[in-house]
Amino acid sequence: MDAGADTLQKALQVNLDPRWYGTIAEIGAGQEVARWFFRAGGAAGTVAKSMSAYDMAVSDAVYGKSDRYVSKGRLQAMLDHEFELNLDRLSEARGDETAFFAFADTVVARSYRGGNECHGWMGVKFQSHPRDEASQVIVHVRMLDDEAALQQEALGVVGVNLLHAAFFQHHEPERLVESLLDRLTTGRIEIDMIELQGIEFRSVDNRLIALKLVQLGLSGAAMFGPDRQVLQPSEVLRKRAILVERGSFRPPTVVNIDMLEAAGEKFAEDPAVAGRDVLVLTELTMANLRAGGDAVDRRDFLARADLLAACGMTVLISDFAAYHRLAAYLSWRTDGRIGMVMGVPSLHDLFDEASYSALPGGILEGFGRLLKNDLQLFVYPMLRDGEVVTVDTVHVAEELQPLYDYLARRGSFVALDNYKPDYLPILSRDVLKRIPTDDESWEAMVPPAVSGLIRKRGFFGFQRDR
Numbered sequence: 001m002d003a004g005a006d007t008l009q010k011a012l013q014v015n016l017d018p019r020w021y022g023t024i025a026e027i028g029a030g031q032e033v034a035r036w037f038f039r040a041g042g043a044a045g046t047v048a049k050s051m052s053a054y055d056m057a058v059s060d061a062v063y064g065k066s067d068r069y070v071s072k073g074r075l076q077a078m079l080d081h082e083f084e085l086n087l088d089r090l091s092e093a094r095g096d097e098t099a100f101f102a103f104a105d106t107v108v109a110r111s112y113r114g115g116n117e118c119h120g121w122m123g124v125k126f127q128s129h130p131r132d133e134a135s136q137v138i139v140h141v142r143m144l145d146d147e148a149a150l151q152q153e154a155l156g157v158v159g160v161n162l163l164h165a166a167f168f169q170h171h172e173p174e175r176l177v178e179s180l181l182d183r184l185t186t187g188r189i190e191i192d193m194i195e196l197q198g199i200e201f202r203s204v205d206n207r208l209i210a211l212k213l214v215q216l217g218l219s220g221a222a223m224f225g226p227d228r229q230v231l232q233p234s235e236v237l238r239k240r241a242i243l244v245e246r247g248s249f250r251p252p253t254v255v256n257i258d259m260l261e262a263a264g265e266k267f268a269e270d271p272a273v274a275g276r277d278v279l280v281l282t283e284l285t286m287a288n289l290r291a292g293g294d295a296v297d298r299r300d301f302l303a304r305a306d307l308l309a310a311c312g313m314t315v316l317i318s319d320f321a322a323y324h325r326l327a328a329y330l331s332w333r334t335d336g337r338i339g340m341v342m343g344v345p346s347l348h349d350l351f352d353e354a355s356y357s358a359l360p361g362g363i364l365e366g367f368g369r370l371l372k373n374d375l376q377l378f379v380y381p382m383l384r385d386g387e388v389v390t391v392d393t394v395h396v397a398e399e400l401q402p403l404y405d406y407l408a409r410r411g412s413f414v415a416l417d418n419y420k421p422d423y424l425p426i427l428s429r430d431v432l433k434r435i436p437t438d439d440e441s442w443e444a445m446v447p448p449a450v451s452g453l454i455r456k457r458g459f460f461g462f463q464r465d466r
Contacts, residue, residue: 006183007157008040010164015042020126020167021094022101023082024050027059027069028120029109029152033159048086070108072232075121075138078104083125083134101126103163107141107155110148118143118151119234122159124166128200135198137166139180140232142190154188170200177212192219193232206230207305207315208298214286214317215296221318221329223281226309234333236314241276241336243267243378244316244326246283246346249304251454252311253431253446255380255423256282262416263341263378272337272374282308283316283326303459310449323350324369331373338375339414344382344389347413351396351404363400371412378414383424391415436461 082102107120123138210222
């Protein structure tokens with residue numbers, strides 16, 4: 001079955017169900033979603049009103065003024081306005097048998113000149129039963145087709161998928177997420193944020209939904225803040241200087257925090273960072289979360305997420321095993337300086353030629369991609385056999401030492417000589433081994449907020465009844 005026929009069937013299924021009735025409002029890229037419901041037939045039973053508000057003055061008059069028209073704030077204003085209008089106008093006449101909804105999107109597709117970011121916000125606010133409280137699904141999409149017409153087509157399919165999933169799969173949030181790209185590919189559409197709210201999703205942790213996006217390949221990365229709220233990466237990263245530390249954070253230790261603080265001091269000395277808002281990120285990779293298997297332990301993931309939140313950290317989940325892919329992702333979304341924080345062992349691993357086998361240019365191409373735009377690696381020392389190993393004393397394979405020396409001379413590596421020496425013997429894996437035992441020395445190896453939460457929640461095998 002082709003995509004058109006399948007999408008048309010979804011639209012028809014919605015149209016033939018007498019429960020839902022509401023509004024479809026779209027700004028930019030045409031009436032792509034509404035079009036499917038009208039084509040399918042029977043739309044009079046579903047669509048109370050469809051509208052476009054291309055003119056900014058018209059849009060402002062309907063939904064209020066906005067600094068940015070393609071934004072989450074604008075989408076929320078559209079959803080709230082249209083949903084309330086339906087309740088005000090139609091509740092008395094048909095509220096006992098109708099579940100009302102409002103669908104909206106605000107999108108910018110490829111312009112005639114090209115070169116612009118092609119993305120948009122899309123959402124549905126709906127009742128799952130008549131007279132019920134509202135639930136809501138919001139997504140951020142990036143259109144990857146080269147032609148505007150293809151982008152519009154893909155947008156329409158996603159919109160139908162979203163409405164259909166909200167109505168028929170809201171009780172299975174993960175299935176809802178999986179169905180968003182039905183009859184599409186990740187080469188056409190990327191969904192890098194989804195947020196589920198309201199009574200039908202009261203037990204949903206949106207951090208798990210963010211993880212699901214990356215697991216499914218719907219996005220290369222997802223992000224959430226210390227308040228547990230999911231974030232749209234492009235909006236958060238835009239124009240900021242970025243300092244990112246990759247780790248297992250199982251659990252976060254005082255070393256992890258010291259690495260970021262020491263790097264932050266050095267990072268701030270860069271004239272290109274002066275006057276910029278600096279965003280500090282802690283990154284968890286899917287490879288780390290899978291720990292060599294196919295599945296992710298959700299309880300383990302949420303434990304790490306909660307502990308990082310307790311440290312006030314913004315978390316990035318990515319499927320970028322290679323550092324240069326992380327660098328490309330960040331540099332595409334900000335024109336600010338980027339710094340990566342790592343320990344000496346990670347720096348040493350970067351000089352493993354086998355890890356660059358997928359690149360035609362091998363290790364040289366890998367470092368070229370990683371270190372362009374003056375990206376720097378902020379390197380924390382390590383303790384080996386009682387000796388402190390720093391950027392200046394690292395030794396790599398003999399044939400690669402000239403490359404290492406060259407990169408060091410050009411300033412690609414920044415030695416974190418402002419570290420706390422007492423922290424060097426601390427290793428996450430040692431802390432993890434001690435937590436389930438009677439050895440309480442681990443508590444001094446993690447921030448107080450981390451030890452308190454581990455004890456309170458029984459993370460990593462800690463016995464709360466001890």
